[in-house]
Amino acid sequence: MLKPVTKKYTDDSTVKQFKFTFYCDCCKNEMPTLAYDFCSGFKKKIFLSNDEKEARSIIFANEHEKAYERANNEIRLNLNRCEVCGDMICEDCSVYTDKLNGGICCKKCAEKLENNEE
């Protein structure tokens, strides 16, 4: 599995649906990603043979991994990377500062930059 975009994330997937929640590295706000239904193709059958069950769990694992990657890509687009500490931060935590030539940093790093000035 690839490394999650944020330091903290939760996997809220169920047998029927894939869903992940990421947390801003700075304010720890929850940022849910889109949920995707799991379609194994075995849906209409109530009883599955052991082979089918095994196939289903393999398909599930594959789909789960794909959904996880998709969620990471989705959340990456919604976040900024702090140019100082590398944290992935939400819009609320993003500070556009002249000290980084218009670059972006998180609130914590912005404070430090301000303090260093004096």
Ligand SMILES: [Zn+2]
């Ligand atoms: Zn934040």
Ligand SMILES: [Zn+2]
């Ligand atoms: Zn930072």
